[in-house]
Amino acid sequence: xxxxxxIDTVARLESWVAARKQPFTLNDAAAGTGIALNxxxxxxxxxxxxxxxxxxxxxxxxVIYDFGxxxxxxxxxxxxxxxLEVLAWLWRGFQLIYKACIxxxxxVYFIVFVVILLVAIILAAxxxxxxxxxxxxxxxxxxxxxxxxxxxxxxxxFAQVTDTVMYVTDAQGYRYRQYQPAAGALNxxxxxxxxxxxxxxxxxxxxxxxxxxxxKELAAFLRKNKGVLVGxxxxxxxxxxxxxxxxxxxxxxxxxxxxxxxxxxGVLYAExxxxxxxxxxxxxxxxxxxxxxxxxxxxxxxxxxxxxxVIVLMNSFNLFFSYFVLTAEQTxxxxxxxxxxxxxxxxxxxxxxxxLFFLIPxxxxxxxxxxxxxxxxxxxxxxxxxxxxxxxxRPKTRDELWQLVNQEKNLEKISREVLKEMMEKLVVELRGKxxxxxxxxxxxxxxxxxxxxxxxxxxxxxxxxVSRDLGDVILDSGT
Numbered sequence: 021x022x023x024x025x026x027i028d029t030v031a032r033l034e035s036w037v038a039a040r041k042q043p044f045t046l047n048d049a050a051a052g053t054g055i056a057l058n059x060x061x062x063x064x065x066x067x068x069x070x071x072x073x074x075x076x077x078x079x080x081x082x083v084i085y086d087f088g089x090x091x092x093x094x095x096x097x098x099x100x101x102x103x104l105e106v107l108a109w110l111w112r113g114f115q116l117i118y119k120a121c122i123x124x125x126x127x128v129y130f131i132v133f134v135v136i137l138l139v140a141i142i143l144a145a146x147x148x149x150x151x152x153x154x155x156x157x158x159x160x161x162x163x164x165x166x167x168x169x170x171x172x173x174x175x176x177x178f179a180q181v182t183d184t185v186m187y188v189t190d191a192q193g194y195r196y197r198q199y200q201p202a203a204g205a206l207n208x209x210x211x212x213x214x215x216x217x218x219x220x221x222x223x224x225x226x227x228x229x230x231x232x233x234x235x236k237e238l239a240a241f242l243r244k245n246k247g248v249l250v251g252x253x254x255x256x257x258x259x260x261x262x263x264x265x266x267x268x269x270x271x272x273x274x275x276x277x278x279x280x281x282x283x284x285x286g287v288l289y290a291e292x293x294x295x296x297x298x299x300x301x302x303x304x305x306x307x308x309x310x311x312x313x314x315x316x317x318x319x320x321x322x323x324x325x326x327x328x329x330v331i332v333l334m335n336s337f338n339l340f341f342s343y344f345v346l347t348a349e350q351t352x353x354x355x356x357x358x359x360x361x362x363x364x365x366x367x368x369x370x371x372x373x374x375x376l377f378f379l380i381p382x383x384x385x386x387x388x389x390x391x392x393x394x395x396x397x398x399x400x401x402x403x404x405x406x407x408x409x410x411x412x413x414r415p416k417t418r419d420e421l422w423q424l425v426n427q428e429k430n431l432e433k434i435s436r437e438v439l440k441e442m443m444e445k446l447v448v449e450l451r452g453k454x455x456x457x458x459x460x461x462x463x464x465x466x467x468x469x470x471x472x473x474x475x476x477x478x479x480x481x482x483x484x485x486v487s488r489d490l491g492d493v494i495l496d497s498g499t
Contacts, residue, residue, distance in 0.1 A: 043084050279292075450469075
């Protein structure tokens with residue numbers, strides 16, 4: 021034996037795990053590193069919060085940790101993801117610049133071109149019929165300057181939606197959340213024209229999802245369910261595969277000072293006693309199961325036909341007039357001499373803008389078709405997963421699942437072929453089992469692990485006594 025100095029337990033454990041490259045238990049780590057078990061528990065919290073890790077339970081009540089063949093940092097981005105983020109940042113910058121152009125070109129250039137055209141027509145008419153004086157007098161009435169000011173402000177207000185979230189239903193019957201558009205300057209009950217122009221090019225914004233929504237929802241779930249949960253409940257909340265669930269659960273335990281425990285019959289569950297204690301309950305997040313919240317649509321413009329037609333005609337006018345300026349040789353309709361500056365300001369700039377105005381939504385339309393297919397697939401998966409979680413006590417046939425999935429009459433009907441294809445994936449993702457009767461050829465789907473976990477957690481909660489009392493205040497900085 022030799023006298024040892026102070027060691028960095030986290031660094032030592034990290035080095036051992038990186039060299040191990042295989043699943044292991046806490047006892048394996050203690051034997052392999054020489055670190056005491058109580059110190060290992062704290063080191064594991066740091067390591068799990070830093071690297072992706074799956075956790076599994078054995079029938080003997082042990083927890084198996086699997087960091088994979090190599091240590092992978094949590095939320096580490098691949099080169100493709102980094103590229104997509106850069107492109108997204110550039111796209112947001114382009115949107116900001118182009119919206120400024122929309123405010124300028126769609127309105128100002130349209131007015132300028134119309135004025136030029138009208139002046140040319142008036143001059144041509146005057147030259148043909150002689151000089152006439154209009155003595156009919158000026159039009160009666162007054163102009164509300166506040167309306168003009170509102171219109172001007174609407175042009176340069178890029179955020180054309182409110183923070184109010186409303187529910188709408190798509191053609192398949194799926195109900196989803198959507199931002200309420202900002203009211204127009206002239207018609208408060210209808211979306212503003214400038215908002216319609218922005219949506220024509222870039223599409224209406226979808227409801228943003230809080231990046232920590234899963235963490236908040238799970239905390240609310242734990243507070244309402246005695247601070248314990250199993251992986252199957254986490255899957256019901258998020259729709260994740262078993263691999264994704266195990267990785268998130270390990271991270272959540274490390275972040276929120278939870279504990280992984282195993283029942284006598286080998287069910288892994290997480291316990292979060294500290295999350296139960298607190299004074300605030302009103303701000304807890306709503307608990308919405310995966311199958312009760314459908315994905316929002318990817319909308320092309322969100323405008324009605326009449327509004328889109330007006331926008332198309334206005335931009336077409338700008339496009340053709342700017343092209344006319346580019347092809348003019350000496351003057352514009354005999355009024356403005358063609359100079360390099362005039363050709364740039366009244367020709368190239370509005371022409372390029374107008375081409376992009378039509379090109380962007382056309383390209384975006386292709387992207388929308390792809391994303392709508394993905395969204396439709398995800399919504400169907402939600403409905404089928406809901407049927408899977410219903411009555412897990414016995415295996416279900418494909419016909420039984422088909423009836424469960426299509427029992428809601430207001431939703432689209434899912435075919436047996438689509439159900440079969442989706443169930444083949446879910447059996448793998450949820451580690452279920454597909455049995456085929458040799459005589460009848462009937463397929464039965466069983467998800468024994470999920471059923472076992474949900475049955476066990478009900479018993480754990482029934483026998484669990486928790487305390488939410490913070491105790492008496494023993495120190496007050498105000499006194």
